[in-house]
Amino acid sequence: MTVASAHVAGGGTTHADPAPGxxxxxxxxxxxxxxxxxxxxxxxxxxxxxxQLFTVSLQSGFPGYPGYYYRDVNxxxxxxxxxxxxxxxxxxxxxxxxxxxxxxxxxxxxxxxMAFKAGKWRGxxxxxxxxxxxxxxxxxxxxxxxxxADDGPVASxxxxxxxxxxxxxxxxxxxxxxxxxxxxxxFMVLPIYASLxxxxxxxxxxxxxxxxxxxxxxxTVTLPMSMPGVIAGTLLTFIPAAGDYVNxxxxxxxxxxxMVGNVIESQFFKVLGGxxxxxxxxxxxxxLILAMVFLYIRRFGTEELL
Amino acid sequence: xxxxxGNGTKASRGFREAKGNLRISGVTKEFGDxxxxxxxxLEVPRGSFFALLGPSGCGKTTTLRMVAGLEQPTGGRILIGxxxxxxxxxxxxxxxxxxxxxxLFPHLTIRDNVAFGPKRRGxxxxxxxxxxxxxxxxxxxxxxxxxSQLSGGQQQRxxxxxxxxxxxxxLLLDEPLGALDLKLRRQMQVELKRIQTEVGLTFIxxxxxxxxxxxxxxxxxxxxxxxxxxxxxxEVLYDLPKTSFVANFLGQSNLGDGVVTGSDGDDLVxxxxxxxxxxxxxxxxxxxxxxxxxxxxxxxxxxxxxxxxAGNDVRATVVDVSFTGVATQFLVxxxxxxxxxxxxxxxxxxxxxxxxxxxxxxxxxxxxxxxVPVNDAEAAAATNADPAxxxxxxxxxxxxxxxxxxxxxxxxx
Numbered sequence: 168m169t170v171a172s173a174h175v176a177g178g179g180t181t182h183a184d185p186a187p188g189x190x191x192x193x194x195x196x197x198x199x200x201x202x203x204x205x206x207x208x209x210x211x212x213x214x215x216x217x218x219q220l221f222t223v224s225l226q227s228g229f230p231g232y233p234g235y236y237y238r239d240v241n242x243x244x245x246x247x248x249x250x251x252x253x254x255x256x257x258x259x260x261x262x263x264x265x266x267x268x269x270x271x272x273x274x275x276x277x278x279x280x281m282a283f284k285a286g287k288w289r290g291x292x293x294x295x296x297x298x299x300x301x302x303x304x305x306x307x308x309x310x311x312x313x314x315x316a317d318d319g320p321v322a323s324x325x326x327x328x329x330x331x332x333x334x335x336x337x338x339x340x341x342x343x344x345x346x347x348x349x350x351x352x353x354f355m356v357l358p359i360y361a362s363l364x365x366x367x368x369x370x371x372x373x374x375x376x377x378x379x380x381x382x383x384x385x386x387t388v389t390l391p392m393s394m395p396g397v398i399a400g401t402l403l404t405f406i407p408a409a410g411d412y413v414n415x416x417x418x419x420x421x422x423x424x425x426m427v428g429n430v431i432e433s434q435f436f437k438v439l440g441g442x443x444x445x446x447x448x449x450x451x452x453x454x455l456i457l458a459m460v461f462l463y464i465r466r467f468g469t470e471e472l473l
Numbered sequence: 474x475x476x477x478x479g480n481g482t483k484a485s486r487g488f489r490e491a492k493g494n495l496r497i498s499g500v501t502k503e504f505g506d507x508x509x510x511x512x513x514x515l516e517v518p519r520g521s522f523f524a525l526l527g528p529s530g531c532g533k534t535t536t537l538r539m540v541a542g543l544e545q546p547t548g549g550r551i552l553i554g555x556x557x558x559x560x561x562x563x564x565x566x567x568x569x570x571x572x573x574x575x576x577l578f579p580h581l582t583i584r585d586n587v588a589f590g591p592k593r594r595g596x597x598x599x600x601x602x603x604x605x606x607x608x609x610x611x612x613x614x615x616x617x618x619x620x621s622q623l624s625g626g627q628q629q630r631x632x633x634x635x636x637x638x639x640x641x642x643x644l645l646l647d648e649p650l651g652a653l654d655l656k657l658r659r660q661m662q663v664e665l666k667r668i669q670t671e672v673g674l675t676f677i678x679x680x681x682x683x684x685x686x687x688x689x690x691x692x693x694x695x696x697x698x699x700x701x702x703x704x705x706x707x708e709v710l711y712d713l714p715k716t717s718f719v720a721n722f723l724g725q726s727n728l729g730d731g732v733v734t735g736s737d738g739d740d741l742v743x744x745x746x747x748x749x750x751x752x753x754x755x756x757x758x759x760x761x762x763x764x765x766x767x768x769x770x771x772x773x774x775x776x777x778x779x780x781x782x783a784g785n786d787v788r789a790t791v792v793d794v795s796f797t798g799v800a801t802q803f804l805v806x807x808x809x810x811x812x813x814x815x816x817x818x819x820x821x822x823x824x825x826x827x828x829x830x831x832x833x834x835x836x837x838x839x840x841x842x843x844x845v846p847v848n849d850a851e852a853a854a855a856t857n858a859d860p861a862x863x864x865x866x867x868x869x870x871x872x873x874x875x876x877x878x879x880x881x882x883x884x885x886x
Contacts, residue, residue: 369576372543375563376570377635378488378593387589391580 224446233440244447252430252448256455259426262340262415263408266347267355270404271397273348274355278396279389281356282363296356308346308417315342315418338420346414354403362396363389398468402460409456427452488594489565493554494519495540495643495675500549502535502699509535511699512549517643517677517692522669524678524690528722532699533679534573537645540677541570553642564593569636570645574652575628577620583607583631584616590639606638607631609668626657633665637672646678650685662689683723687711695719715758717765717845726767727813730847733761740839746809748787750842757844764844770814772841775803775827776834786836789813791827801825805833 224244226236249256281292299307315321315336325331336342370392374384390397412428419425431448434441495517502510510532517523525533538544540551542563550559558566569590577586584603591599607613610630620628629649636644646665650658666689669676680686686693687707694704695718703710703719714720717728731745740751745766752766759765780786789805792812796819803815815835817825827833 367574367576369572369574370578372563373570373572373576373578373635374589376541376543376568377590377639378564379589380562380564383593388578392578394580 220446220449224443224450226443228440228443236442241443244443245451247444248447248451252427255425255427255430256452258340258424259409259428259452260455260459262344262347262426263405263411265344266351266408267401267405269344269348270352270355271401274352274359274400275397278356278360278363281360282366283368293360296353299353304350305413305417308350308413311342311346311349312337312418315345337418338424340419340424342418343415343424343426346418347408347411350411350414351404351408354407355400358399358403359393359396362393362399366392394467398464401463406456406460410452489556489558489561489567491553491556491558491567491642492519493556493642495677496550496552497536497540498550498552500536500539500546500551502532502539502544503547508699510539510546513699513701514549515694515701515704517675519642519675520673521691522666522676522678522689524680524686524693525696526680526683526686526693526723527696528681531696533681533696534647535699536696537570537647537677537679540643541568541645542566543570567642568645569639569641570647571629571632571636571649573648575620575632575649577628577631577635579620581619582616583612583618583620583623586620586631587635587638590635594639602638603634606634609637609671610634610664625652626661629653629661633668637668637674640672641674643675643677646676648680649678650680650682658685665689687723693723695722697722711769713756713843714767715845717767717848720767720843720845725770725814727770727773728765728767729807729809729811730763730765733759733764741844743844746807748808750785751839752842752844753840756840756842759844759846763847765847766842766844768837768842770802771800771816771818773813773815773835773837775805775815775817776836779834780836785839785842786834789833789835791829791831791833793829794825794827796825803827805835807835 222238223236225238225240225242226244227239227241229235229237277292277296281289281296285292313319317323317326317335317337322331322334322336325336326334333339336345366389371384371389374388375381379387410428412426412432415424415426415429416432427448431445431452434445434448438444497513497515500510500513501508513532513536525536527533535544539546542558542561542565545560550557552558553567558568577583578589581589584600584607587606588599588603591602596602604613604616607616610633612627612630612634615623615627615631620631623631629652632649649665650661653661662685665676665678678686678689687710690707692704693707693710695702695710697718703715710719710723714723714726717726720726720728729745731743731750733741734744734749735742736754737751739754741754741757741760741764743750743752743764743766750766752764754760757764776786779788787807789807791803791805793804795802798819800816800818803817805813805815807813813835819825
């Protein structure tokens with residue numbers, strides 16, 4: 168609350184002496200005024216639509232008038248979401264989990280190299296990580312369809328080596344997970360890089376000074392110190408990946424690799440009368456992710472996050 | 474820990490047992506074109522408190538890091554007793570460091586920070602050792618906290634405990650008191666000295682604070698440009714500097730360049746800016762030719778009239794008088810136009826009557842004078858490197874006159 172105290176200290180001494188009268192500190196409205204625009208924005212464009220969506224998720228359709236709904240407390244929408252689309256939920260969480268693990272495996276060494284070994288190449292590497300954002304997400308995902316196509320370099324090499332059982336990469340879970348991993352990789356790299364870059368090199372040296380060899384120092388000092396970055400990176404990857412539908416749509420198959428996002432999309436835009444179920448699906452996904460994130464942070468998080 | 478440890482010994486993964494004096498022999502460290510440490514040799518007796526003193530960039534921290542194993546020397550050897558440690562990794566050496574920024578592990582509690590070393594070496598009672606070490610630095614009550622919840626002074630104690638708990642053969646302190654305020658620093662100086670006496674380990678203390686070095690160390694080595702300028706007991710170093718750099722870095726000196734004109738018994742006769750002064754032959758590194766004459770500010774006395782006697786005096790004009798409580802510091806301009814400092818202890822109740830502009834005479838005992846080789850640049854560097862001396866130089870400087878400095882008492886040729 169430096170804003171508040173700076174406001175009160177108008178004139179007089181700037182020393183932090185306790186107030187001579189001993190009275191309570193005057194409350195300043197500056198901090199609240201600064202919060203106002205952001206708060207209003209959140210209220211209008213997040214809280215209100217969320218409440219609206221929740222009411223939609225409980226509505227029922229007029230019999231005989233598809234596309235028309237009335238206000239109701241129809242919990243059946245949630246039952247439909249959980250029974251009919253349970254497989255899609257499972258697939259979403261599995262694909263997002265796999266993509267998060269793969270992104271972590273790729274990102275940590277990269278972030279480590281950028282923070283400690285890159286020297287003058289650090290800037291170039293940083294640009295390489297960020298550069299994909301300058302082209303469209305859709306376009307890059309379509310490009311992956313070319314890369315992973317049956318006659319593309321990856322699939323034909325694997326087929327030549329008889330390492331691809333089904334013969335295809337596209338239209339399978341592999342392509343979807345690869346696409347998710349690729350698309351969310353920068354969100355994993357940047358927070359880990361930031362936490363490693365901020366780590367005091369002397370602290371890592373202290374590990375060596377205190378009889379820990381290179382690997383032990385990494386395990387007991389460097390990795391724990393970068394945990395805030397790892398947690399942020401995994402959340403930034405897992406949460407959007409679990410709700411993603413573009414990768415499954417462009418790289419997966421219509422039957423076996425659909426994720427919750429694809430179901431929500433088709434319920435909203437393609438199924439007449441699908442609005443309430445789509446809303447129920449959205450809410451269920453949100454609740455699932457919130458619960459998983461909470462458990463995750465409880466297990467691995469630092470006190471700053473809870 | 475793990476498959477190697479658990480038996481309570483220090484022998485794990487290439488750890489080198491070594492006992493004895495620390496010997497640095499002909500060590501050079503180059504970073505590209507820059508030579509940080511230049512053919513440095515010294516021996517630190519086991520169990521002594523040794524200070525490496527010098528301005529920033531003089532190579533003292535690099536020397537320390539080479540002893541720790543955090544840097545490898547470009548040439549030369551580092552030994553403890555008869556064990557050659559050159560080329561070994563930091564975790565293989567019986568050496569621990571107290572880092573300048575403390576470098577505590579932010580994710581571990583204070584107790585786990587201190588127990589880190591013993592755990593890595595497979596000590597069975599690592600936590601018990603940690604508690605003992607925390608008791609030594611009086612930090613037991615904060616053992617469960619995280620480093621971020623501690624003040625600078627508390628973190629400093631923990632850093633000392635974390636290094637000491639391993640009972641290293643050599644403990645390295647890299648400006649550990651630099652971030653503390655003056656009062657806490659004085660307190661920690663006394664405490665570190667107490668701990669060193671109590672545990673009897675070799676301490677190597679790197680600092681740029683000459684007072685800190687003098688109050689704590691048995692032996693002080695003054696470093697400059699990667700070399701040791703002079704090494705010895707603090708009193709000897711202060712009383713008889715061998716170079717103009719040491720004369721100005723370790724305390725302050727009034728220096729003047731002159732020429733040896735002759736010899737009179739045990740004294741050299743030197744002419745400085747038209748004034749004849751004497752330096753005992755035993756107190757001069759130079760015997761003939763160009764010489765820098767020096768005398769400490771507290772050895773000079775101010776007189777209202779020309780003193781009678783030996784002739785170690787010079788006429789001067791008072792420029793500034795500052796009362797510091799214990800002493801009064803005068804800045805005076807001597808005949809050649811340069812500024813000297815004079816400290817007078819406030820022994821009398823009578824207030825000092827001198828004001829800027831007053832004409833006075835300076836007098837000193839020729840037995841306190843010393844002679845060093847001429848080296849203006851180094852003397853200036855030392856004056857500027859020492860914060861306290863630099864401050865008084867600024868006070869003394871009148872406008873942008875470049876020679877209005879205590880160290881620039883040069884002979885007009």
